[in-house]
Amino acid sequence: MAAILTPSRLIVVAGLALGLAACNKLGSGQDEMSWARAALERNDRIEVVAADQQTSTFTVRLKDTGELRTLRADQIVGGPPPATGREAKAGAQAASAPESTPPQPVPPAAQTVTPSVAANAQSSPGVAASGEPAAPPEPPAAQPAQRGEQAAPPPGGRVLRSGPGYTISAPSRATPVAARVEREPSTTSAAIERRHDPIICQGARLLHIDNRNLEFDGDAVTAEDGCEIHITNSHISARGVGVTARSAQVHIENSQIEGDSASIDASDGAQVYAASSRFKGMNRTFDNSSFHDLGGNVWN
Known part of the structure; x- marks a missing residue:
């Protein structure tokens, strides 16, 4: 025998469905806020000041300038922690090494070498950097x-x-x-x-x-x-x-x-x-x- 739903029973069933949906939404919102807060706290350049569950927003302070900003949870993107200065420098050198090309030789007539660079380029006092005997230094120009x-x-x-x-x-x-x-x-x-x-x-x-x-x-x-x-x-x-x-x-x-x-x-x-x-x-x-x-x- 089929059950007949009276108006009062329909109201009760609708209320239960809405309550379950609200609980699911609240649970998902709390999970999203928790994940976003954890992502913000991993950033050492900002400080989380406040969080609003209703509007899903965070108030953060920039440690460098002290400026306050408001961020929404859906604007936050997680990522790995930033590399240290030494690791970043080593990675940049490794990335640029294959792309670098050897410098083209400059004709001797167009070279302008300062005394400090010339001293570093020579391997010994009497031998040039290319292995050939160094040319004798030119006498200084006569002063007026x-x-x-x-x-x-x-x-x-x-x-x-x-x-x-x-x-x-x-x-x-x-x-x-x-x-x-x-x-x-x-x-x-x-x-x-x-x-x-x-x-x-x-x-x-x-x-x-x-x-x-x-x-x-x-x-x-x-x-x-x-x-x-x-x-x-x-x-x-x-x-x-x-x-x-x-x-x-x-x-x-x-x-x-x-x-x-x-x-x-x-x-x-x-x-x-x-x-x-x-x-x-x-x-x-x-x-x-x-x-x-x-x-x-x-x-x-």
């Missing part, structure tokens, strides 16, 4: 006379004073103005200024003469009583004395000093420092004064 030559007395000159790194000499006769050699282009490009009166600096002052081309009828520049003068990138020509220093300091760099009577006249404890400059005329140093040759100076 303005910076590379050492102070030396001119032919027929008389040595007045010498010491470590410098020689002060007097020419056999005064060089006439008409016979002076033109100044080097690297000294100055300024226009010529002709003056009748000298430039005089007295007392505790600082005077800087830079990029000037000066010609004087008599003496040119005088520093006295504690004055400090810096002459740079300039050309000073005088019919008398080029630079006079008395109880003062004079610094000359990359300049040309000419004087028919003398290029330098230092006395009363004056200190004159010169580097990479050209002097034409006698260098007179008296009393306890000193001329400091810092290198690269030329006398003629």
Whole structure:
């Protein structure tokens, strides 16, 4: 005899079916959330802050920046833990080794080898990396006379004073103005200024003469009583004395000093420092004064 389902029994059966479906869905949702949380916790760069079972979302914090982000469970994809730095480097080298090709030889004329690379490429001091005898090193290029030559007395000159790194000499006769050699282009490009009166600096002052081309009828520049003068990138020509220093300091760099009577006249404890400059005329140093040759100076 067939069972007859009354409306009340239909409601009970439908309720049981819905309850079983909800339990199955809840169980699957919890399993998915548990799996997603385990996957997130395996990532050492993030921290799980909170989990919402109803919306299936996680709130995580990025450890590098501290930023908070919300992720859904269906957006999370599991994967193996990241390789360590040494394993990743070894894997990258192994993957790139078959693809790398040997470098093409470069013609000798186009090579530019630094001293450090050349030293590492040679297997011994006298043998090149290819096994052939190494070629003798080329001599260094000659430096300009303005910076590379050492102070030396001119032919027929008389040595007045010498010491470590410098020689002060007097020419056999005064060089006439008409016979002076033109100044080097690297000294100055300024226009010529002709003056009748000298430039005089007295007392505790600082005077800087830079990029000037000066010609004087008599003496040119005088520093006295504690004055400090810096002459740079300039050309000073005088019919008398080029630079006079008395109880003062004079610094000359990359300049040309000419004087028919003398290029330098230092006395009363004056200190004159010169580097990479050209002097034409006698260098007179008296009393306890000193001329400091810092290198690269030329006398003629």
